[in-house]
Amino acid sequence: MIHDNAPIVTGNASILEGNSFKAEDAAALPDRERSLIERREARLGSAYRLFYKKPVELVRGHGAHVWDAAGDEYLDLYNNVPTLGHAHPAVVDAVTRQMSTLNTHTRYLHAAILDYSEDLCATLPGDDYQTMFVCTGSEANDLALRVGRTFTGGQAWIATSEAYHGNTALVTAHSPSLAGAEQMDPTLRVIDPPDTYRHGSSDRAGAAFLAQVRRAIEDIEKSNEGFAGLIADSSFSSDGVFTGESGMITAAIDLVHEHGGIFIADEVQPGFARTGEAFWGFARHGLVPDIVTTGKPMGNGFPVAGMIARHHVLEPFSSTRPYFNTFGGNPVAIAAAQAVLDTIHAEGLQQHALEVGRAFRAALSELAANHPAIGDVRGAGLYTALELVTDRDTKTPATSLGLAVIEGLRRRGVLTSVCGPGNNILKLRPPLAFAADDIPRAIDALDAVLSEAAH
Amino acid sequence: MIHDNAPIVTGNASILEGNSFKAEDAAALPDRERSLIERREARLGSAYRLFYKKPVELVRGHGAHVWDAAGDEYLDLYNNVPTLGHAHPAVVDAVTRQMSTLNTHTRYLHAAILDYSEDLCATLPGDDYQTMFVCTGSEANDLALRVGRTFTGGQAWIATSEAYHGNTALVTAHSPSLAGAEQMDPTLRVIDPPDTYRHGSSDRAGAAFLAQVRRAIEDIEKSNEGFAGLIADSSFSSDGVFTGESGMITAAIDLVHEHGGIFIADEVQPGFARTGEAFWGFARHGLVPDIVTTGKPMGNGFPVAGMIARHHVLEPFSSTRPYFNTFGGNPVAIAAAQAVLDTIHAEGLQQHALEVGRAFRAALSELAANHPAIGDVRGAGLYTALELVTDRDTKTPATSLGLAVIEGLRRRGVLTSVCGPGNNILKLRPPLAFAADDIPRAIDALDAVLSEAAH
Numbered sequence: 001m002i003h004d005n006a007p008i009v010t011g012n013a014s015i016l017e018g019n020s021f022k023a024e025d026a027a028a029l030p031d032r033e034r035s036l037i038e039r040r041e042a043r044l045g046s047a048y049r050l051f052y053k054k055p056v057e058l059v060r061g062h063g064a065h066v067w068d069a070a071g072d073e074y075l076d077l078y079n080n081v082p083t084l085g086h087a088h089p090a091v092v093d094a095v096t097r098q099m100s101t102l103n104t105h106t107r108y109l110h111a112a113i114l115d116y117s118e119d120l121c122a123t124l125p126g127d128d129y130q131t132m133f134v135c136t137g138s139e140a141n142d143l144a145l146r147v148g149r150t151f152t153g154g155q156a157w158i159a160t161s162e163a164y165h166g167n168t169a170l171v172t173a174h175s176p177s178l179a180g181a182e183q184m185d186p187t188l189r190v191i192d193p194p195d196t197y198r199h200g201s202s203d204r205a206g207a208a209f210l211a212q213v214r215r216a217i218e219d220i221e222k223s224n225e226g227f228a229g230l231i232a233d234s235s236f237s238s239d240g241v242f243t244g245e246s247g248m249i250t251a252a253i254d255l256v257h258e259h260g261g262i263f264i265a266d267e268v269q270p271g272f273a274r275t276g277e278a279f280w281g282f283a284r285h286g287l288v289p290d291i292v293t294t295g296k297p298m299g300n301g302f303p304v305a306g307m308i309a310r311h312h313v314l315e316p317f318s319s320t321r322p323y324f325n326t327f328g329g330n331p332v333a334i335a336a337a338q339a340v341l342d343t344i345h346a347e348g349l350q351q352h353a354l355e356v357g358r359a360f361r362a363a364l365s366e367l368a369a370n371h372p373a374i375g376d377v378r379g380a381g382l383y384t385a386l387e388l389v390t391d392r393d394t395k396t397p398a399t400s401l402g403l404a405v406i407e408g409l410r411r412r413g414v415l416t417s418v419c420g421p422g423n424n425i426l427k428l429r430p431p432l433a434f435a436a437d438d439i440p441r442a443i444d445a446l447d448a449v450l451s452e453a454a455h
Numbered sequence: 456m457i458h459d460n461a462p463i464v465t466g467n468a469s470i471l472e473g474n475s476f477k478a479e480d481a482a483a484l485p486d487r488e489r490s491l492i493e494r495r496e497a498r499l500g501s502a503y504r505l506f507y508k509k510p511v512e513l514v515r516g517h518g519a520h521v522w523d524a525a526g527d528e529y530l531d532l533y534n535n536v537p538t539l540g541h542a543h544p545a546v547v548d549a550v551t552r553q554m555s556t557l558n559t560h561t562r563y564l565h566a567a568i569l570d571y572s573e574d575l576c577a578t579l580p581g582d583d584y585q586t587m588f589v590c591t592g593s594e595a596n597d598l599a600l601r602v603g604r605t606f607t608g609g610q611a612w613i614a615t616s617e618a619y620h621g622n623t624a625l626v627t628a629h630s631p632s633l634a635g636a637e638q639m640d641p642t643l644r645v646i647d648p649p650d651t652y653r654h655g656s657s658d659r660a661g662a663a664f665l666a667q668v669r670r671a672i673e674d675i676e677k678s679n680e681g682f683a684g685l686i687a688d689s690s691f692s693s694d695g696v697f698t699g700e701s702g703m704i705t706a707a708i709d710l711v712h713e714h715g716g717i718f719i720a721d722e723v724q725p726g727f728a729r730t731g732e733a734f735w736g737f738a739r740h741g742l743v744p745d746i747v748t749t750g751k752p753m754g755n756g757f758p759v760a761g762m763i764a765r766h767h768v769l770e771p772f773s774s775t776r777p778y779f780n781t782f783g784g785n786p787v788a789i790a791a792a793q794a795v796l797d798t799i800h801a802e803g804l805q806q807h808a809l810e811v812g813r814a815f816r817a818a819l820s821e822l823a824a825n826h827p828a829i830g831d832v833r834g835a836g837l838y839t840a841l842e843l844v845t846d847r848d849t850k851t852p853a854t855s856l857g858l859a860v861i862e863g864l865r866r867r868g869v870l871t872s873v874c875g876p877g878n879n880i881l882k883l884r885p886p887l888a889f890a891a892d893d894i895p896r897a898i899d900a901l902d903a904v905l906s907e908a909a910h
Contacts, residue, residue: 036564043572045587045764045773048561057564061557079559081781087555096551100542102516103756104534106503109491109512117498132500135590135758136782142623167778168597169625181776296781301558303590303758303782309500318500322636323622326536326751327591327758 019406019417021050029054032069051417052410061086063433066415075441077409077416077430083272083297084343085433091300094339095332103332106133106324112334119341120308123279125288128311132318133304133329137268137295138166140307143323144264144291145170145231147309150317151290152262154226156187158216162239162421165231165266166295174231177238187225189216193239194248197376197387198395202245206252213252217259229261229290234281237269240420241378241385241427243284246277250285262313265289268305269383272297273344273432276354276381284380302336303327349432353381356436360384360428363443371450373398384428386446387420397422401453408449414442474861474872476505484509487524506872507865516541518888521870530896532864532871532885538727538752539798540888546755549794550787558787561588561779567789574796575763578734580743583766587773588759588784592723592750593621595762598778599719599746600625600686602764605772606745607717609681611642613671617694617876620686620721621750629686632693642680644671648694649703652831652842653850657700661707668707672714684716684745689736692724695875696833696840696882698739701732705740717768720744723760724838727752728799728887731809731836739835757791758782804887808836811891815839815883818898826905828853839883841901842875852877856908863904869897 026034033055040048056074060067063085066074076086084091098112106113117131134140149155157174159165164177172178173185184190191212194205213230220227234249236242253263270281271294278284280292290313295305305328317323327333344350361377361384368374375389388398388405402424409416419427430438481489488510495503511529515522518540521529531541539546553567561568572586589595604610612629614620619632627633628640639645646667649660668685675682689704691697708718725736726749733739735747745768750760760783772778782788799805816832816839823829830844843853843860857879864871874882885893 033564036566036569039569039573040564043569043576043585044561045585045769045778047587047773047776047778049779050564051562055564057566058557058559059565061559066557066559081560082558086557086559089555092551092554095554096547099547099550099756100544102513102521102541103537104513104516104521104541105536106499107506109488109495109505109510110514111491111512114491114494114498118494121498130498130500132502136594136780138780139591139594139623146624167780168594168623169601170623178777301554301782301785301787303785303788314500318502320636321502322633323500323502324504325591325593325622327756330756330758332756333758 019051019403021052021055025053033057053407054410056410056415064431064435064438072413074413074415075438077414077428077434077442079431080269080274080429081296081301082431083274084300084340084349085431088300088343090339090343091302091336094335095302098332098335103330105326106329110331112331112338113329116334116338116341119338120306124292124308125283126310129292129308130311130314132307132309132323133333134307134325135303135327135333136166136305137266137293138168138171139325139328140268140293140295140305141165141171141231141264141266142168143307144293144309145174147291147307147314147317148228148262148264150321151313152226152228152260154228154261156189156220156223156225157185157228158189158191158213158230160193160232160236160239161190162193163231163233164238189219191216193236194242194244195240196242196244196378202248205242205244206248209249210252210255213255217255217261221259227259227261229263230256231264231266233266233269234285234287235270235275235380235383237383237427238419240387240425241383243275243378243380243383247285250287253287262290263287264291264293266293268293268295272340273350273353274381274383276350276357279350298340299333299336300340302333304333304337353432356434356439357381357384359436360439360442363439364446367443367447370447371454373401373450373454379428382430382432382434385419386426386428388424388426397424399423402426404453405446405449408452409445412445412448414445474506474858476507476510480508488512508862509865511865511870519886519890519893527868529868529870530893532869532883532889532897534886535724535729535884536751536756537886538729539755539795539804540886543755543798545798546757546791546794549790550757553787553790558785560781561784565786567786567793568784571789571793571796574793575761579747579763580738581765584763585766585769587762587764587778588788589762589780590758590782590788591621591760592721592748593623593626594780594783595748595750595760596620596626596686596719596721597623598762599748599764600629602746602762602769602772603683603717603719605776606768607681607683607715609683609716611644611675611678611680612640612683613644613646613668613685615648615687615691615694616645617648618688619693644674646671648691649697649699650695651697651699651833657703660697660699661703664704665707665710668710672710672716676714682714682716684718685711686719686721688721688724689740689742690725690730690835690838692838692882693874695842695880696838698730698833698835698838702740705742708742717745718742719746719748721748723748723750727795728805728808729836729838731805731812734805753795754788754791755795757788759788759792808887811889811894812836812839814891815894815897818894822898822902825902826909828856828905828909834883837885837887837889840874841881841883843879843881852879854878857881859908860901860904863907864900867900867903869900
């Protein structure tokens, strides 16, 4: 499977699976691409992967559209990092202005970090949240796991089976999607996500999830490891996008709290208005997280991220452990983040995501009438999963079809990728600039590719 | 002590030591600063620290000079992150141009990352280095420690007693300067830096360092942990800046290699022409590192960092472990880094650092004639340490004087900080834009502050 922007890897298989370019595909490429790939092989570590049998050399972007070096245009259904849209002028202007003025660090006073922290905290369900700025979602989760362990005195976390929380040593060891290649923390308990498709309803998926969380807590409490809590993306993006109905995972989070654990809401994927129904993914379920971590969409591509924790949860760590992040929360990073937040509000992007996302899924559901391979269409706002199956009754993942569809879409000028353990779930997660006008093109391309694949 | 831009903490004391602002100082502040500090306390975690009894609110910078909100100007002898100088137009222009065009990630082809990797590798002592881009020096060191463990099969690292290598869980556990507040990795061996001042010469300091490394390796080899190697900033910045003479630590690194360990050169401080004598700190000693990590100065404040490893060292990790960094090496980060590298070459900043640094230390040495508290003046290029002692014979650290001098300099419009275990070593590490014209002002301010303190 491919976890969003995360490593191309499957939990129990080769790191070369997924829709990554393979060396054997090189011979078929034009000189320019082949030359770039040879230079990559010489100077970048071999862990670097490219998308597609015929990798794309992107040179320009605007809104939800990108162009390659040959001048061909693509509809971008994949990239959530440029959340407002590629090269959004509000972010460019804010970064340029601040970079031309000053860029230091948080050991000097600066009003902008306070304005932003206050605006960000105003989106959270409580008045006692405090921020710590870092540069990446990985750094945010690395810090969150330590803050949670210090607060609870427990070591053991619960995470879902295909979760990817980042790339530091500690976070890698708490990312079950990497279990085939990386060593997991021995105290980690891995549970299934609430698969609304296979359970048949949010109620049943939520009940199964609750049972899994209960079992994991019991197991931890039988050990001497201490229960730290649960870390989850409440939209379960890497697991296959199980947004579910409002409240689906509330009982499970309540149980975590009853047992003294904390809930880390990893909002690197669903945060910043993407789900349309709320500003944060967890807010769709009415949850009050102990810690919220953010990353990718926060600065429209500028490396800025944050860990936001309730005061009493943060204090045991913050008052005794030194932590400083040189670039974290610097004035330029803050300028980028403020521009993103302001633009989401000013352009009504949350409502936009809600409406366009609904229309997109309605069109995809219509498409399903003609394509039996479409097993499920689900999601919230501009976060949509299209699950492909070999059989609607057995719901068997259509793995090879998933990869064929991605390559077919690329040939037709539409960029996206797959997720889930079977590489069969199309993750449709465009910049929020994706508009109603873009829907027909996405649908037509999918229609054509699925029709081709059926013959 | 204060470790450069690292946490204000002493290895075995309170995290409130150093020249950080304390709550009790708030009453004496003007309304504006007090209000900003109250807002910080409400919305930022308590781990955030401010410099100075009267914190500085910086609003603008140019070259080696910064201005506060009241319009007062300061000479910046502290900040190495804006390595070219504050708000350098080459970096602003490069970032603006690329942000207006496209900002994606390394799963698509992009020529700029290859141009930069090739230019960066051209500065290294071998043709087999490969790069992996990350966002912070902490991420670079986190990755480097894992790459080194995978390559050697060993767990145990050697680091110096006041070293600070970053803020992730793994790197924190390998940063002995934090040992009073954070748990160190049980396999970590901590050794003394080559203190040229107390040993009296580079030869003797190098021999003592070699003996320490030998003892640590023997200790590791008696365990079943396996020897991974040595991680060090070859200028020992956080330990007190022991640049030493060329070759001082070469025998120690040779010994590491003889015993199958690797050498990680943490160039977050000395890299990118700072030492004047070479582009990299390790190159002053003619070393060939297995891994080089970079951070702070690489993008003039843009969050970009890198881990550069020899191919055979990287390959066992890179070919089997998935690693992806969303923002790492994105086109905008690369544009910032390329602008820094090009400007260092175009403006001859390495030679500039060499010449201005020598002149600065010559002036500081003259000053020492009138101030017996100055025990030592040392460094390379624009990395200078001024060590303050209570007695030149005993070389006892003048801790309270160190802090008084920093506060006194701040009142006179000169910004800097201290390092070393005794808080008594002034770390003079300005942006490379610091010029010969700036020297008299720095000297006059120091002269005045030291004269005051003597009475």
